[in-house]
Amino acid sequence: MRTNISAISKKEERYFYLFISPWIIGFLIFIIGPIIASLYFSFCNYDVVTPPVWTGLQNYKKLFSDPLFWRALKVTSYYSLLSVPLGIILSLIIAILLNQKIRGLVWFRTIYYVPSVISGVAVSLLWMWIFNPEFGILNFLLWKLFRIHGPAWLMSEEWVIPALIIMSFWGIGGDIVIYLAGLQGIPTELYEAAEIDGANSWKKFINITIPMMSPILLFTLVMGIIGSFQVFTQAYVMTRGGPHYASLFYVLYIYQNAFQFFNMGYASALSWILFIIILLLTLLIFKSSPLWVYYESTRER
Amino acid sequence: MFRCKSLSVWKVLIVLILSSLVVSSSVYAQKATVTILWRDDPDEVPVLDTLIANFNKTHPKIEVKAIVVPYDEYDPKLFSMWAAGTPPDIFWCAAESGYVDHAIRDMNFTLNTFIERDKKSINLNDFYSAAIEGATFRGDIKGLPFAQAYTAVFYNATLFDNAGIKYPATNWIDKSWTWDKMVEIAKKLTKDINGDGRIDQYGLLDTRDLFEIAWAWGGDMFDADVYKGYPPKKLALDKTKNYNALLKALQERADLLYKHKVSPTPATLQVIEQMGSPLKTGKVGMVISGDWAIWGAMPKNYKWGIAAVPYSVPNIKKVCLYTDPLEIARTSKYINEAWEFVKYLASPSAQKFLIEKTSRISSRRSLRKDYIEKISSFLVNSKRELEEVLDGAFRYCQEDAEHTVFGFYQLQSVWTSETDPLWLGKKQPKEVLDTLIQKVNQTILENLKKISK
Numbered sequence: 001m002r003t004n005i006s007a008i009s010k011k012e013e014r015y016f017y018l019f020i021s022p023w024i025i026g027f028l029i030f031i032i033g034p035i036i037a038s039l040y041f042s043f044c045n046y047d048v049v050t051p052p053v054w055t056g057l058q059n060y061k062k063l064f065s066d067p068l069f070w071r072a073l074k075v076t077s078y079y080s081l082l083s084v085p086l087g088i089i090l091s092l093i094i095a096i097l098l099n100q101k102i103r104g105l106v107w108f109r110t111i112y113y114v115p116s117v118i119s120g121v122a123v124s125l126l127w128m129w130i131f132n133p134e135f136g137i138l139n140f141l142l143w144k145l146f147r148i149h150g151p152a153w154l155m156s157e158e159w160v161i162p163a164l165i166i167m168s169f170w171g172i173g174g175d176i177v178i179y180l181a182g183l184q185g186i187p188t189e190l191y192e193a194a195e196i197d198g199a200n201s202w203k204k205f206i207n208i209t210i211p212m213m214s215p216i217l218l219f220t221l222v223m224g225i226i227g228s229f230q231v232f233t234q235a236y237v238m239t240r241g242g243p244h245y246a247s248l249f250y251v252l253y254i255y256q257n258a259f260q261f262f263n264m265g266y267a268s269a270l271s272w273i274l275f276i277i278i279l280l281l282t283l284l285i286f287k288s289s290p291l292w293v294y295y296e297s298t299r300e301r
Numbered sequence: 302m303f304r305c306k307s308l309s310v311w312k313v314l315i316v317l318i319l320s321s322l323v324v325s326s327s328v329y330a331q332k333a334t335v336t337i338l339w340r341d342d343p344d345e346v347p348v349l350d351t352l353i354a355n356f357n358k359t360h361p362k363i364e365v366k367a368i369v370v371p372y373d374e375y376d377p378k379l380f381s382m383w384a385a386g387t388p389p390d391i392f393w394c395a396a397e398s399g400y401v402d403h404a405i406r407d408m409n410f411t412l413n414t415f416i417e418r419d420k421k422s423i424n425l426n427d428f429y430s431a432a433i434e435g436a437t438f439r440g441d442i443k444g445l446p447f448a449q450a451y452t453a454v455f456y457n458a459t460l461f462d463n464a465g466i467k468y469p470a471t472n473w474i475d476k477s478w479t480w481d482k483m484v485e486i487a488k489k490l491t492k493d494i495n496g497d498g499r500i501d502q503y504g505l506l507d508t509r510d511l512f513e514i515a516w517a518w519g520g521d522m523f524d525a526d527v528y529k530g531y532p533p534k535k536l537a538l539d540k541t542k543n544y545n546a547l548l549k550a551l552q553e554r555a556d557l558l559y560k561h562k563v564s565p566t567p568a569t570l571q572v573i574e575q576m577g578s579p580l581k582t583g584k585v586g587m588v589i590s591g592d593w594a595i596w597g598a599m600p601k602n603y604k605w606g607i608a609a610v611p612y613s614v615p616n617i618k619k620v621c622l623y624t625d626p627l628e629i630a631r632t633s634k635y636i637n638e639a640w641e642f643v644k645y646l647a648s649p650s651a652q653k654f655l656i657e658k659t660s661r662i663s664s665r666r667s668l669r670k671d672y673i674e675k676i677s678s679f680l681v682n683s684k685r686e687l688e689e690v691l692d693g694a695f696r697y698c699q700e701d702a703e704h705t706v707f708g709f710y711q712l713q714s715v716w717t718s719e720t721d722p723l724w725l726g727k728k729q730p731k732e733v734l735d736t737l738i739q740k741v742n743q744t745i746l747e748n749l750k751k752i753s754k
Contacts, residue, residue, distance in 0.1 A: 045751055048380040049406045062747075129575070133568045134499070155568045155725060243567075243721040259377040260397060261711040263751070 042268035052265065059269035069270070071245050072253040075161065079249070080228035083165045088220055091172040095179030096209070109180070116173030124237040127167045128154065154239055157246040164234055164247065175220050182216040183209070211294040218293045222282055229278055250274055332364045333638040338379055338389035340396065341371045344597055344659045345448075352654065356645050363638045372396055383408065388630040390639040393444065399704035400628055401530045404438040405752065409628035411441045415640050423644060429622075432664040435700030436626035438530040444626025445647045446664035448655070451694040452509070452620035454483075454611070455580055455594040456587040458604035458681045460502065464489050469587070469608035471686040473618060473693025480553065480613040483587070487563035490586035504563035506570070506579050507554060508590040509621070511547065511716055512702045514554060516619035517610070520546025523706060528699065532707040532749060535742045544734070550613070551723060551730040559726050567724050580605075591623055596661060599679050606681045609693050622698035624664060662691070708748045715741050 017024075042059055044052035063069050098109050115123075130138050131153035139150030151159040190208050199207065210217075232251040235241055241248040241256070254274070258267035339349055346369055353365045368389060370378045375396035382388050388408070394400050403409045416423060425433065428446060436444040454469060461468055466489055470478035487504025494501040507514075512522045520543035527533045538544045557564035565573055565585070573579050580588045581600055588594050589610060599605055610620050627646060629639045645651055652663040653671055662672045673687045680687065703709045719737040722728040 047406065047751070049383045049408060128571070132572055134566075135569075135572050152568060152725070155571075157722075157727075242718055243725060245718055256714070259380075260714070261708075262376075262380060262398075 038268040038271055041265050042272050044265045046265040046268075047262040048264050049262075055265070059266050060273075062266065063269055063273065068245065068248065068253060072248045072250045075246070075248055076229055076231070076250040079161050079165060079231060080225060082162075083168045084221065084224040084228050086165065087168060087172055087175065087224060088217065090169055091175040091220075092179055092213075092217075094172070095176045095183055096205075098176065098180055099183045112176055113173035115170050119171065120233050121237050123167075123170055124234050127163075127170070127234075128238050131163050131167075154247075155243060157244055160239060160243065160247045164231075164238075167234065168228075175224075178216060178220060179213065182213050186212045212296075214293040215295060218285070218289055222285055225281055225285070226278055229274065229281075332362060333635045335363055335365045335391065335635050335639050335642055336389045337365060337367050337391040337642070338375070338382070338395075339367050339369050340375050341369050348655055348658045352646060352651050356642055360641065363635075363641060365642050383630075386632075388632060390630055390633040390635055391627055391643060392630065393447065393625050393627050394704050395625070397703070397710035399701075399706070399709060400436065400443050400626060401438055401705050401707050402709075403628060404441075404443050404530060405532070405707055408631060409443045410631045410633070410636055411443060412445065412629070412640070413442055416442055416445075419644065423647070427649075427665045427667050429664055429666060429695050431622050431695060431698050431700060432624040432626075435622060435624035435704060444628040445643050446624050447627045447643075447646045448625035449662050449664040450591040450593060450623035451662060451691070451698065452513075452589070452591055452610060452622070453690055453694050454587055454589050454608040455592070456606045456608060457580060457583060457585070458606040460490055460583075460586045460603075461606075462604070466490070468606050468681065469611075471608055471682060471689040473609040473689070473697060475609065476612070476615075478609060478611045480611050483611045484557070484561055484563065487557070487587065488561060491563045500562070500565075500569075502584055502586065503565050503569075504586045505557060506564055506585045506588045506590075507557065508588065510702075510713065511550075511720070513621050514550035514613075515543065515547040516621075516699070517613040517617075518546040518550040518553075519614045519617045520544070520550075522547065523702065527707075528702065528705045530705065530707070532752060533712075533745050534749065535745055536738055538734075538738050546614075548730055548734055551720070551734060553613070555723055555726075555730060558724065566726075591621070592662065595676065595680075596659060604681050605679060607676075607687065607690050609690055610697075618693070618697040620694065620698050621701050622695070623701045624704065707752075708745075711748065712741050712744055715744050 041052055043054060043056060045055045045058070046052035094112055098105065098112065130136050133139055133150065133152040133155055136153070138153070142148045142150040153159050153163040186209065190212070191204055194204050194208060230251050231249045232255065235247050235249045235252045236255065239247040241252050250270070251274070254267050254270045257263040257270065339346065349367055353367060356365055357363070368378070372395070376398050379389065379392055379398075394403075400409060416425060423445070432446045432449060433442065436442055436446060456469065458468060466486055469483070469486065472478075483505065490502065490504035491500060492502045493499060509517070515522045521537055522543065523533055524537045538547060558566055570579070573582055573584050576582045576584070578594060579585045580594045583600070583603055595605065595607070610618065612618065627643045629636055629643060633639055649665060649668060652665055652668055655661060656663055656668060656671050656675055660675050662669075669691060673684050673691070677684050677687060682690070703713070706712070716737050719740055720733055723730060723733045
């Protein structure tokens, strides 16, 4: 009897591997394979058509003397540094407002989430119209409401990144939903106890809401930073990296090198540097998390 | 029981796979499948489909299949198919990489022997010599022209009528047809129609690239051998004549925007382009560009015309010609079959069909009258005038540098970025030109290092 069971379980194990094999094979061939290949190419001179030629560290050396590499890094960091925290603050505020007990709440929640459903190229084209300095609705409103002559937005070296940051708030619906779920998971007795102790709204927010939400904030911070370092569509569709390299995002620069200039080796080196940057930032955030992230389950220990 | 079931599943699977392999290989064994990589152009694809269908009907041993990809993906697709060892049998410079980029990487098959063998049916003399030069790499013919475009001035005749202005000259050697005169006309065509303080109708849009305006003002960005397929070692702008020509050209272009205010600024142009091809929107009086300005259906609410490109400097005229030669992959399994199809696409009958369906010109001289017949149906010009315009367009021309200069696209992307501040009115031409030369030369050096390895 016992041998029978183990035979069946072995058979089941085989079936497990059989059924999961499409994924495993796909993962090995289409994810791990290219990753290893790109590491190799990053040490080569490779234009995709002719065979790669090993050049050692040359691509990495070139990278540090390439002004556009530094430009792309600066543009991306600037965007990331502003868009991620602002996005988190804004979506947290809206989530808190949507967590109030008022009439028609379901409608508000839907309205705030709806923009996240549309994404990518369609949104980029829409915002190109909004930002048009001469005919766009944004500058029209600035003039009608505040008598301000709006900037040239996407056509201005100074304003193109702020414009794209404003545009990034279009997609905060996803974060709002996550925050709402988090807010609803905070036990009401914590607030009640604080009220008995005489805490005002601000104190409750700082001492209860923020600590209880901190694991979720950590998650959105990490995802936000990774996402912001991978910005591509907006720049590719709306600005092509311009004007004058002002929106040359890192991934756009990789794309240009890989698929437009056919410097696949150099593009691979750029990709590995990006991977290391994101990895270091993520590690840094995780290392710092014990200082500011509060896990209920660890309290008793 | 279990074991038995699983065995049968495996058996069925194996039998299915093997039988499908046998079936598919037996079907294809009789036919040579020739693939052609094409871009997703709504005018071109239906024409190509029909031509392929016609060809397949008359060639039972060959089956041509089109792989159609969006414009932006054309080069990545072409290059990755190469990398995978399964290149398309036929391709062309449909996107950013030119046939010289392909030739330097030894991608395209040299057609000299084929052309010599089939010279009677091809009749190479029937092609404009500039078009054949535009497919020649260091003396070897690397492609047979399928599609062709030329540069001219295209205008909205209704706007000329409304302003009471005579239509511009069609004769390319008319000494009175100068750049200054064109700017004068452009000023008259530029209007704020509804009086809101904003220009609604612009006189002129000059879409020519930097190397083209350098030509127009009597200079050149590259040395002559660069256009023959030899990689550039530096820009030819260290020669005073070339430098001054391009500097003057940049100044004139910037003046259109900010001094004469007869051309749309980048911001306005973006809006106009979102409405459609600028000329067709009725927002622009004259356009200097390739003849794609009048491709496809022209709106019926305006009359349209075509004219010679004016003299920017006395006695010098040079405009861009755009030839699209079809290339055959050097490593193709079916080079002979691919050649049959390339020949067919370049044949008078296929070319005639192309003119009929798309109102595009053919590289074949003998079909010029068919083209004139076609476009005279929607242009104000007489047939003699059209003959005159085309005569000049193919006489004072040189093949597009995008096709003939190695690594052109990367160089162009550098100078496009570097000239942004000029078109935005933030910097002066000299400042822009000086950094541009330095940056482009740096890129050229990097590219040289790559191919020398």
